Amino acid sequence: MQRFNSTLRRSLPTPRVAARKPFAMQYMSSSMRRAISPVLLLVVWELASRTGLLDPHFVPPPSVVLTELGRMIVSGELLTDLWASLRRILMGFAISVVVSVLIGALMARMSLVEDLLDPIIELIRPVSPLAIYPLAILWFGLDDASKVFIIALSCSFPVILNTYAGVREINQSYIQVARSLGASSVEIFFKVVLKGAMPQIFTGVRLAWGISLIVIIAAEMVGGTGGLGYMVLNAQQTFRVDQVFAGIIIIGALGYGTDFLFRRLCHKLMPWHQQFRGR
Amino acid sequence: MINTQSVRPSPGSGHRIDIEHVCLEFENSRTLESVQVLDDVCCHIEPGSFTCIIGPSGCGKSTLLSVVAGYLSASSGMVKIDGAQVTCPKSDRMMVFQHSTLFPWFTAADNIRFGLGVRSRRHESRDIDGTVAAMINLVGLDGFGDRFPHELSGGMRQRIEIARALAVNPEVLLMDEPLGALDALTRLNMQSEILKIWEKTQKTILLVTHDIGEAIFLADQIIVMSHRPAKIREIIKVDMSRPRTRENPQFTALGQHIAELLNATF
Numbered sequence: 001m002q003r004f005n006s007t008l009r010r011s012l013p014t015p016r017v018a019a020r021k022p023f024a025m026q027y028m029s030s031s032m033r034r035a036i037s038p039v040l041l042l043v044v045w046e047l048a049s050r051t052g053l054l055d056p057h058f059v060p061p062p063s064v065v066l067t068e069l070g071r072m073i074v075s076g077e078l079l080t081d082l083w084a085s086l087r088r089i090l091m092g093f094a095i096s097v098v099v100s101v102l103i104g105a106l107m108a109r110m111s112l113v114e115d116l117l118d119p120i121i122e123l124i125r126p127v128s129p130l131a132i133y134p135l136a137i138l139w140f141g142l143d144d145a146s147k148v149f150i151i152a153l154s155c156s157f158p159v160i161l162n163t164y165a166g167v168r169e170i171n172q173s174y175i176q177v178a179r180s181l182g183a184s185s186v187e188i189f190f191k192v193v194l195k196g197a198m199p200q201i202f203t204g205v206r207l208a209w210g211i212s213l214i215v216i217i218a219a220e221m222v223g224g225t226g227g228l229g230y231m232v233l234n235a236q237q238t239f240r241v242d243q244v245f246a247g248i249i250i251i252g253a254l255g256y257g258t259d260f261l262f263r264r265l266c267h268k269l270m271p272w273h274q275q276f277r278g279r
Numbered sequence: 280m281i282n283t284q285s286v287r288p289s290p291g292s293g294h295r296i297d298i299e300h301v302c303l304e305f306e307n308s309r310t311l312e313s314v315q316v317l318d319d320v321c322c323h324i325e326p327g328s329f330t331c332i333i334g335p336s337g338c339g340k341s342t343l344l345s346v347v348a349g350y351l352s353a354s355s356g357m358v359k360i361d362g363a364q365v366t367c368p369k370s371d372r373m374m375v376f377q378h379s380t381l382f383p384w385f386t387a388a389d390n391i392r393f394g395l396g397v398r399s400r401r402h403e404s405r406d407i408d409g410t411v412a413a414m415i416n417l418v419g420l421d422g423f424g425d426r427f428p429h430e431l432s433g434g435m436r437q438r439i440e441i442a443r444a445l446a447v448n449p450e451v452l453l454m455d456e457p458l459g460a461l462d463a464l465t466r467l468n469m470q471s472e473i474l475k476i477w478e479k480t481q482k483t484i485l486l487v488t489h490d491i492g493e494a495i496f497l498a499d500q501i502i503v504m505s506h507r508p509a510k511i512r513e514i515i516k517v518d519m520s521r522p523r524t525r526e527n528p529q530f531t532a533l534g535q536h537i538a539e540l541l542n543a544t545f
Contacts, residue, residue: 270384272427
């Protein structure tokens with residue numbers, strides 16, 4: 001192979017002028033290059049807003065937004081809303097993941113369970129959780145319970161479907177071997193089936209987390225009793241556009257930060273899995 | 280130093296296998312034609328002996344092994360292990376496959392521990408950690424216990440696979456082309472390794488291969504099978520002292536004989 005390459009190279013004409021790499025490729029690291037466009041965006045935005053090119057009432061300059069964000073963090077009002085949203089997500093998410101993994105795995109292993117549950121799941125799945133939320137308010141009131149319910153419901157679909165697929169894809173020879181080694185059905189379920197489906201389950205869990213971040217904001221806008229969604233809507237209605245931007249930044253940071261934690265957790269829990277190796 | 284003596288069963292252990300008039304037919308689910316895979320297979324395997332099954336690829340060697348393991352049941356005839364008829368998979372006979380079936384989510388040691396830790400075996404209250412270490416030592420992989428399967432080479436994975444099977448102390452070890460996926464050099468080393476393990480543990484081993492040299496190198500008895508439907512062409516007793524060398528004229532002569540039976544060249 002190597003010899004072939006060198007013969008090939010010899011037979012090709014040498015370009016007279018070597019192509020020069022662009023400055024950014026030559027002298028900057030990848031992470032530096034990745035900072036270029038966000039920094040540029042901020043600078044242009046700041047200038048446009050300061051010079052009146054963009055109306056600062058609708059698009060306040062980033063410096064104003066960040067100052068307001070800082071003030072809201074220090075005063076604690078932002079953390080109150082952040083915690084309100086996070087608390088609801090965590091409760092709904094935790095309940096949902098435990099139940100949905102069991103449902104998904106049982107559906108994949110027992111065709112009776114699949115036949116009984118699949119039609120219901122497929123009927124409810126395409127309905128936007130927000131269409132169901134008014135019902136949840138009627139049943140559970142405007143407090144946390146209705147939001148926890150709607151989060152749990154919308155988290156369940158990706159987890160059930162991914163668990164189902166993961167369990168279905170497990171190599172049957174693992175189950176055969178486990179049985180030969182004397183494992184009982186329960187042992188096979190927990191030590192082989194669930195273990196083997198872990199990567200897929202985690203994919204579902206990550207998707208569910210992303211969905212719950214979206215749904216909670218919308219739910220808090222509709223049935224507002226505090227939380228980030230309520231805060232953003234409230235800021236818009238009182239024409240505090242800087243606070244709207246501050247809220248959006250926090251929501252973005254929350255999503256990015258938690259997904260980072262998820263990936264680290266995957267790596268810790270599944271050091272054997274290809275996808276998470278070497279990160 | 281780990282004492283491998285503790286896991287060695289008394290010499291002469293390992294069960295006798297009787298394969299009696301086994302026939303097997305499959306129904307092709309698409310054409311609904313029935314295909315005969317095994318045709319009146321009959322043979323007896325002495326306790327603690329090493330038997331190789333050789334035959335053209337696709338002839339039904341592996342199917343026969345699956346019947347012995349209890350994964351498939353014969354259409355007629357039966358397999359008896361130590362006089363008892365085989366009806367389902369059991370841990371008195373363990374199968375080792377060509378492609379690793381090690382659980383990728385467990386380390387090598389945890390793979391071996393799996394069979395020892397199942398509830399049905401808990402009353403045996405053995406020294407599980409000691410047995411795991413002894414098994415790793417038996418297959419010559421001391422220090423590799425905490426590696427995941429993907430961190431091991433193909434040959435190492437097969438050794439751990441054998442260790443996992445032996446850990447539950449089966450009487451019979453069934454090996455379905457265990458070295459088929461390895462490169463030629465590793466393959467030769469592993470042949471000696473398997474022989475060493477067999478001599479230490481005295482299990483009854485039934486090994487499927489399509490490598491004539493491998494069969495002669497390993498076996499006390501070689502079962503040569505014909506093309507589908509698989510019948511036994513000949514059962515050859517190999518009366519050569521071990522270690523056997525491929526330069527031995529007896530080795531070559533036997534190889535040519537088997538090759539003729541299989542219409543192959545040796």
